Amino acid sequence: NLPDHIDFLNYKINRSTEIKFLGLTLDENLTWDKHITDISNKLKSLFHIFYNIRDFLSEQDIRTIYYSLIYSRIKYGINVYGQAAKTKMKQIQTLQNQLLKVLSSKN
Secondary structure (H helix, E strand, C coil): CCCCEEEECCEEEECCCEEEECCEEEECCCCCHHHHHHHHHHHHCCHHHHHHHHHHCCHHHHHHHHHHHHHHHHHCCHHHHCCCCHHHHHHHHHHHHHHHHHHHCCC
């Protein structure tokens, strides 16, 4: 059993199940579930934007938007959280594919 807090130099440090450090959400078991959920939610928030602008974009614009808004969010910290469960990583891959499909298809 781990204590709920520790005392250090007259400071009480409470135990936390997760913490965000340099943009990565670390949980106490290093399952990366919370971090991947955060990434997924950020990617999902882009769908409505992409649906509205896709008819006005050139191929170069699509490439620029993809690398700046999608790829950069997935790539940041992948060497750390890339060892997460395959189902979680597949969730990100699926969202990435769906966003690319939305961006590249025009009405």
